[in-house]
Amino acid sequence: xxxxxxxxxxxxxxxxxxxxxxxxxxxxxxxxxxxxxxxxxxxxxxxxxxxxxxxxxxxxxxxxxxxxxxxxxxxxxxxxxxxxxxxxxxxxxxxxxxxxxxxxxxxxxxxxxxxxxxxxxxxxxxxxxxxxxxxxxxxxxxxxxxxxxx
Amino acid sequence: xxxxxxxxxxxxxxxxxxxxxxxxxxxxxxxxxxxxxxxxxxxxxxxxxxxxxxxxxxxxxxxxxxxxxxxxxxxxxxxxxxxxxxxxxxxxxxxxxxxxxxxxxxxxxxxxxxxxxxxxxxxxxxxxxxxxxxxxxxxxxxxxxxxxxx
DNA sequence: TTTTCTGCAAACGATTTGCATACAC
DNA sequence: GTGTATGCAAATCGTTTGCAGAAAA
Numbered sequence: 001x002x003x004x005x006x007x008x009x010x011x012x013x014x015x016x017x018x019x020x021x022x023x024x025x026x027x028x029x030x031x032x033x034x035x036x037x038x039x040x041x042x043x044x045x046x047x048x049x050x051x052x053x054x055x056x057x058x059x060x061x062x063x064x065x066x067x068x069x070x071x072x073x074x075x076x077x078x079x080x081x082x083x084x085x086x087x088x089x090x091x092x093x094x095x096x097x098x099x100x101x102x103x104x105x106x107x108x109x110x111x112x113x114x115x116x117x118x119x120x121x122x123x124x125x126x127x128x129x130x131x132x133x134x135x136x137x138x139x140x141x142x143x144x145x146x147x148x149x150x
Numbered sequence: 151x152x153x154x155x156x157x158x159x160x161x162x163x164x165x166x167x168x169x170x171x172x173x174x175x176x177x178x179x180x181x182x183x184x185x186x187x188x189x190x191x192x193x194x195x196x197x198x199x200x201x202x203x204x205x206x207x208x209x210x211x212x213x214x215x216x217x218x219x220x221x222x223x224x225x226x227x228x229x230x231x232x233x234x235x236x237x238x239x240x241x242x243x244x245x246x247x248x249x250x251x252x253x254x255x256x257x258x259x260x261x262x263x264x265x266x267x268x269x270x271x272x273x274x275x276x277x278x279x280x281x282x283x284x285x286x287x288x289x290x291x292x293x294x295x296x297x298x299x300x
Numbered sequence: 301t302t303t304t305c306t307g308c309a310a311a312c313g314a315t316t317t318g319c320a321t322a323c324a325c
Numbered sequence: 326g327t328g329t330a331t332g333c334a335a336a337t338c339g340t341t342t343g344c345a346g347a348a349a350a
Contacts, residue, residue, distance in 0.1 A: 020304055020349050042340080057307040062340065078228045082315090083339060101280045112274050117287075120266050124289060128260060130251045132291035137267075139274060141282035170324050170329060192315080207332040212315060232340090233314060 028064040039085040103143035163221045178214040189235040253293035
């Protein structure tokens with residue numbers, strides 16, 4: 001079972017950087033903790049907060065998302081739909097590597113677990129002397145459902 | 151030696167879709183053919199055209215880039231610098247797969263040739279019944295020069 | 301009490317669109 | 326000639342920023 005971030009992790013990481021623990025930041029993080037595996041945009045988060053009657057200014061949502069990413073709690077990604085999306089990092093490093101399968105027909109995003117790229121990373125670091133600390137892999141195609149619709 | 155697209159390929163692909171061969175579209179494509187391996191944004195292309203005294207409206211540049219991508223001649227990609235970038239596809243399928251190494255310190259983008267992902271693609275297609283037709287891989291890290299600067 | 305946050309509205313930058321004119325076929 | 330493409334300016338959309346008041350430490 002992958003270990004997730006807690007509010008205490010947030011508190012500690014904020015203190016380390018002389019940032020403050022605010023209800024807004026907690027609420028934004030909670031949105032993600034309640035929805036593991038979701039890829040939410042700033043607008044998504046803003047809307048979900050409104051639904052929960054804990055409205056927060058959109059600018060604050062953006063600022064919180066950026067901060068949480070800097071702290072390594074969220075990961076920012078682009079799926080080509082015109083906005084940045086975020087997802088919680090697991091704290092377990094062996095769980096870090098899942099890839100995204102993006103359906104070019106309906107826009108759905110599936111996930112796929114795999115560690116194959118570790119070998120490739122080592123190979124690249126040797127050959128190009130590039131010090132890699134992260135990677136993102138996206139596969140574009142047609143999902144099962146869209147194939148069946150045709 | 152990888153085979154590149156020619157103006158004739160463009161002409162043929164345009165005809166197939168009842169689109170017209172215009173000087174603007176040719177000039178935009180030529181910009182890329184003259185600079186293999188470059189990742190150019192719409193603004194880059196617009197600027198390069200200005201330098202060559204063949205100015206084209208920015209909106210037309212955007213429209214041409216989108217069309218060329220739809221035709222499979224260019225490939226659109228995001229490096230997280232706030233704008234879409236484009237690069238020529240080679241027509242040789244065995245050449246299709248190079249990955250991008252993005253330096254998070256200076257923003258430089260290097261390329262790395264590799265076909266390791268073909269196995270992974272097959273694996274994914276089997277397990278998830280997702281019909282993959284393309285993939286993008288990005289590695290984030292610090293390039294040799296930025297490491298030395300420290 | 302000091303510093304960092306929030307919320308709002310205005311600013312921004314990349315991209316898209318409406319429309320009249322120009323051009324490819 | 327007919328239908329598509331261009332250029333311009335205005336519109337749009339996601340995101341960022343300035344600033345005054347609010348809240349955490």
